[in-house]
Amino acid sequence: MTLRVFIDGAAGTTGLEIHQRLASRREFALTILPERERKDVDARSAALNDADIVILCLPDDAARDAVAMIETAAVRVIDASSAHRVAAGWTYGFAELDPGHDAAIASASRVSNPGCYPTGFLALVRPLVRAGLVPSDWLLTVNATSGYSGGGNAMIAAFEDPSDPHADATAHRAYALDLAHKHLPELRAHAGLDHAPIFQPSVVRTRRGMLVEVPLHLHAMPGGPTLDAVRDALADAYRGSEVVRVRSDSPGAIRVEDDAGTDRMTLYACGNPESGQARLIATLDNLGKGASGAAVQNLNLMAGLEPTAGLTL
Ligand SMILES: NC(=O)C1=CN([C@@H]2O[C@H](COP(=O)(O)OP(=O)(O)OC[C@H]3O[C@@H](n4cnc5c(N)ncnc54)[C@H](OP(=O)(O)O)[C@@H]3O)[C@@H](O)[C@H]2O)C=CC1
Ligand SMILES: CC(=O)N[C@@H](CCC(=O)OP(=O)(O)O)C(=O)O
Numbered sequence: 001m002t003l004r005v006f007i008d009g010a011a012g013t014t015g016l017e018i019h020q021r022l023a024s025r026r027e028f029a030l031t032i033l034p035e036r037e038r039k040d041v042d043a044r045s046a047a048l049n050d051a052d053i054v055i056l057c058l059p060d061d062a063a064r065d066a067v068a069m070i071e072t073a074a075v076r077v078i079d080a081s082s083a084h085r086v087a088a089g090w091t092y093g094f095a096e097l098d099p100g101h102d103a104a105i106a107s108a109s110r111v112s113n114p115g116c117y118p119t120g121f122l123a124l125v126r127p128l129v130r131a132g133l134v135p136s137d138w139l140l141t142v143n144a145t146s147g148y149s150g151g152g153n154a155m156i157a158a159f160e161d162p163s164d165p166h167a168d169a170t171a172h173r174a175y176a177l178d179l180a181h182k183h184l185p186e187l188r189a190h191a192g193l194d195h196a197p198i199f200q201p202s203v204v205r206t207r208r209g210m211l212v213e214v215p216l217h218l219h220a221m222p223g224g225p226t227l228d229a230v231r232d233a234l235a236d237a238y239r240g241s242e243v244v245r246v247r248s249d250s251p252g253a254i255r256v257e258d259d260a261g262t263d264r265m266t267l268y269a270c271g272n273p274e275s276g277q278a279r280l281i282a283t284l285d286n287l288g289k290g291a292s293g294a295a296v297q298n299l300n301l302m303a304g305l306e307p308t309a310g311l312t313l
Helices: 013-022 041-050 060-069 101-106 116-130 148-160 184-191 227-237 288-302
Strands: 003-008 028-031 053-056 076-079 110-112 141-147 172-174 198-204 210-217 244-246 265-272 277-284
Touching (some): 003 013, 013 148, 053 288, 060 076, 076 288, 101 288, 116 184, 116 227, 116 265, 227 265, 277 288
Parallel strands (some): 053 076, 141 198, 244 265
Antiparallel strands (some): 141 210, 265 277
């Protein structure tokens, strides 16, 4: 059966990438509104209610409005925005979050795609909390770097503006200095932590890619887990996954672009076994596993298809 899929926000960075990934898929009949109608409430309402599955690639407020416009739970939703990531009645769309979580997504009516930074953080931390290696009340920090496409069309235009002589002035910019970034609720809740981490994001002059890092003083933690125990817990959590890969080595350097252009994520447990200090690192593409790739993975699951169909791994 061909499923009718409406991408609301298809002219945006995330929506465009989802459109490109789905354009050649025969299992789906896509609805994309023309430029003159893409913000027309009547046209969007008709498309939203005529679909089997809608994918929202909109700012948070517009995503909430879109959900309110849907008249029946029979229309299933994947929301790429941060509007519903800790909302009751929504399934968090990170298939590898826990064993069996892919089945919860497959049967869900309302699925919220994870944030790009949380995808890296949760992949590193949640299995360690689940295994009891990181206590739920431990205080964590997450340092992260994103390509500028993470800021959508507006940030891409600012970094690439040919008319601005200063457009290339920024190599690296720290932000969210008020420690109130919109990702904090999902970072805490889905990691299973009592306290939100200190979240230190930055954006760099590369178009896409992401590096998310969690430092740990293993020696100070209850039980003093070893670096090997941490690496083994990560390897156990993602054994058999085509999307999330755990490297057993510790390379000399890891680049923000290492997984750019793909829908995969790579995890590392680096550090110094002598001093008992670790640097857990995830690389992914903010527009791949961090957004559009995850949305297509969730769509595949909800449609009962091979989860990795159409993904670049
Ligand atoms: N970029 C990324 O790496 C990631 C983005 N996301 C999330 O995906 C969502 C989309 O982000 P992104 O693609 O980057 O953003 P963009 O700004 O690139 O795209 C958003 C699109 O939504 C359109 N839009 C805004 N309001 C409405 C409306 N009322 N009705 C219809 N269309 C509307 C915009 O049109 P116009 O520009 O004309 O206003 C634009 O085309 C966000 O919620 C973001 O948090 C999630 C993970 C990663
Ligand atoms: C570089 C940059 O600005 N990144 C965005 C995060 C990406 C985004 O808005 O989307 P999600 O919340 O859905 O991940 C930010 O920090 O707000």
